[in-house]
Amino acid sequence: MAARVIVHAGFHKTGSTTIQRFLRNNRKELSPRVQLLLPFRLGKGAARLAMRHSRFRTPQLLDEFAAEMCETLAPIDPARDLVLSHENLAGRMPGRDGQKGYDCAPELMARLAVILRAHFGPDADIRFCFLTRAPDSWLKSLWLHNLRVSRLQQDLHEFRAEITPLDTTPETLALIEQVIAPASLHTVALEQCVATRLGPAQLLIDQLDLPQEVRTKLAPEPAHNIGPALELAPELLALNRSALDDETLTARKAALLERPAIESPTHVRHA
Numbered sequence: 001m002a003a004r005v006i007v008h009a010g011f012h013k014t015g016s017t018t019i020q021r022f023l024r025n026n027r028k029e030l031s032p033r034v035q036l037l038l039p040f041r042l043g044k045g046a047a048r049l050a051m052r053h054s055r056f057r058t059p060q061l062l063d064e065f066a067a068e069m070c071e072t073l074a075p076i077d078p079a080r081d082l083v084l085s086h087e088n089l090a091g092r093m094p095g096r097d098g099q100k101g102y103d104c105a106p107e108l109m110a111r112l113a114v115i116l117r118a119h120f121g122p123d124a125d126i127r128f129c130f131l132t133r134a135p136d137s138w139l140k141s142l143w144l145h146n147l148r149v150s151r152l153q154q155d156l157h158e159f160r161a162e163i164t165p166l167d168t169t170p171e172t173l174a175l176i177e178q179v180i181a182p183a184s185l186h187t188v189a190l191e192q193c194v195a196t197r198l199g200p201a202q203l204l205i206d207q208l209d210l211p212q213e214v215r216t217k218l219a220p221e222p223a224h225n226i227g228p229a230l231e232l233a234p235e236l237l238a239l240n241r242s243a244l245d246d247e248t249l250t251a252r253k254a255a256l257l258e259r260p261a262i263e264s265p266t267h268v269r270h271a
Helices: 016-025 046-056 059-073 105-120 135-149 156-162 166-180 199-205 212-217 230-240 246-257
Strands: 004-008 034-037 081-085 125-132 184-189
Touching: 004 105, 004 199, 016 081, 016 199, 046 059, 046 105, 059 105, 105 125, 105 166, 125 166, 125 199, 135 156, 135 166, 135 230, 166 184, 184 199, 230 246
Parallel strands: 004 081, 004 125, 034 081, 125 184
Antiparallel strands: none
16 A cells, blocks of 8 residues: 655644644654654754745755755655654745745745655655644734744834735645645644644644544644744834844843733634
8 A cells, every 4th residue: 555645844833833742742652653754853954955945046955955855755664654744844934034925835845745756656645734824813923933033123014014925825825736736735724723632733633544543542732832922022022123142132032931921812822
């Protein structure tokens, strides 16, 4: 029987860290039936090159991404199922160093689909999975994340004007679906995941042919990499606009983020 390959490549701030922690923490149940490629093995290789390509858009970087992906797959058994997960495979997070959106994701996914088909064979069942998010909530989450991890000095209005509107995601996904064929595309909105037992990871698990007794043993994972509360944004922005050196800035942000957050119970915040 041909292998089934599940590719989770994004998007950023749609529960990616939660999914990857889920896969890692349920490895005991999953590993006898499926191989896992997670950020530990992808982050400094193929995923890093995907980000570089999304920033500089050169044929050489795309080829380097492909070569690194082939090297990463070399020890993977082509006869067994695989789950591969890293949000940076879709490119750099919007808002970082001038990154405007996911316009490079289709060409990265197209090259990845070719590589996977070559490794696993023409009959492999390859499925690409993406989580999406309501545009306004997504934009705020990206902005808050960038405020926390970088010296971003734009307010939300300025940030919104700099990046490609996230409500263009359906068009991006339609293009991805076209270029990865005959691989299939599977998507779900993050907001819909709260009603499922396994949260954001449910999309990936639903693609696997796992026995019911294994599914019932899979432990849900709480949300990880939760962004700062919106109420802290003015202070984070002021710190980023200050003349503080990097070390002092990092320490001041850490102290600020230790404050308890006050949020609406219906507010969804994820990696």
